[in-house]
Amino acid sequence: MNLATKDIRHNLGRFILTTVGVGMLLMVVMGMGGIYRGIIEDATLLIDTVGADLWIVQRNTRGPFAEVSRVPANLVHRTLAVPGAKTAREFVFHTIQRERGEIQRGQGKPIRIAVVGLSWPIDKGAWLPLVRGTPLSQNHYEMVADRTLGLSLGERVRLGKNSYTVVGITEGMISSSGDGLAFLTIADALDIQFDIPGEATRLEREARHTRGSLSDLGRAQPSITETAFKLPTEIAAIGPRQISAVMLTVLPGTSPDDVAAIISGWGDVSVYTADGQREFLLKGTVEKIRRQIGLFRVLLTIIAAVIMALILYTLTLDKLHDIALLKLIGAPNTRILGMILQQALILGMTGYGIAWVLGLKIFPMFPRRVILTGEDLMQLAAIVLAISVLSSILGIWKAMRVEPNEALTG
């Protein structure tokens, strides 16, 4: 006869309530782990999926994710000439925040978009995890958006002076700060980033013209100052477009480190491997939040242990008379220890099950990703097992000290 289950059966309502409480507590512990995992996953997602071996960024910066990096677009051609380089792509990355009403039909809730420029035509976004639609098919006015942005396929979104049609929807493409990614061609991404209002352009042209006409060259040859009114790209000396970084893949059989060694000799850029970039994010941007959540998780685990210990202790206190009676009729200590331990394990494991089921239902509704990995779930299961055993110790200790003749009093 199993005393543990008999006792639970007799106090079923109370036991269920207790288990649901423990379950919800464990769900929070589980969720904390999932949020922690989600933050790490999101932080490194783009680096992992974009498939670059080397990142070439502005000298002495840790860009383009951890901080702002500016390199000239023609750096692509320079890096492609390095022995061992296979492909070089431009990379543009910046985050914009708009009101929904500004960019689409709808109400004015803020929407944050992490804009990623793809190196058209080498990179059309074929590597993106599309759930609907297609990659980019033309070099302007198309975008692939993540589902979390809430944009629908075929929708036209106004960003800057142009509208962009959503041609593809990805899933789980999130920036390190949790914003949904939108993929456009480099040209479009830059247009959005450097969307200068007409008035600013007019003022700048006027200023340029004035500077020109005041210079010796402008005085000697007034027609040259007329170029000030042309588009920036048509002015020779204004220089190439600025992009965030260049992504390089190396030929098979070539070590990225060898290629990096050559590029690191250049005075204007710094070069990092994909692992290096991942480090920057994990050790830099998300480090504090990661530690914060990590500590919170430890704290919650301890609280869960304390609460479970108290529950098991009071469950045992309520049974002291029964335990004395069992001892009186000759039940050995091991039998009583077994009863309390089994109840602890049933409580812990049922609570864990409830946490898991609830978590699967609730976590997808969270604004940021909560990732439950098999490894984390196993780890938590082991922790719950340990907590169950540890927390029953107090109750067991109390039960062991009960004298059989206490059954006769009260």
Add this chain to the structure above:
Amino acid sequence: MINAFAIETENLTKIYGSGNTEVVALQKTTIRIRRSEVVALLGPSGSGKSTFLTTVGLINAPTSGRIMIGGELIMDGTRALTDLPAFRRKHVGFVFQKSNLIPFLNARENVQIALELNGWTPRKARRRAIGLLDSLGVADRSEHFPTMLSGGQQQRVAVARALANEPNVILADEPTAALDSHRGRQVMQLFSEVAHAHGAAVIVVTHDQRSLDVFNTIYDMEDGVIRQGSLRQAHKHDDEASLR
């Protein structure tokens, strides 16, 4: 051991507390109870009856003296010479005034657990438990929890549990206090029958003067001292039950 007494005590003494709060609940008691003997223990409140019972029942260690059960020395002073829980569950059956049953087990399970603790398989234990409850007239309540039973029914279940392992010693502390006189008498008679059927020694603490005829021997207790009963002469064996 054929000739051995079921219960023998030698200068059994129990002192609670110390100094100012010292209470001598049991004073150098030497008593012998034979197999099949049914003993009543009378005495005023606080005289030490429960103390005697729990000490002999091995749930309350004596301060000094010896306890022998079935001719085997079990307690020598405060020292136990055997595994007491194991000995208890094989050889001693208890019935008390109240709070006798484990509340989260139903009537049948309360009896069954005592058997299972003694190594019975659940299936056999279950069958025997139902048989015992049947013989005590509470078979129809076997799946009821203690709170759903009347005082008398609870007491009969407790008796069934005490008898389950056919112990050599049955100790009952005011088992009929919660019962009307008719039911009380039935329980007393039951003890007597069991004593004779299984050769068990039975000690019953009681205040109930009306059922005393059921007993072989009557002892009076006062201030920790046990004396042969003077209220009335037990109707048999009284010369054999010895007291020093």
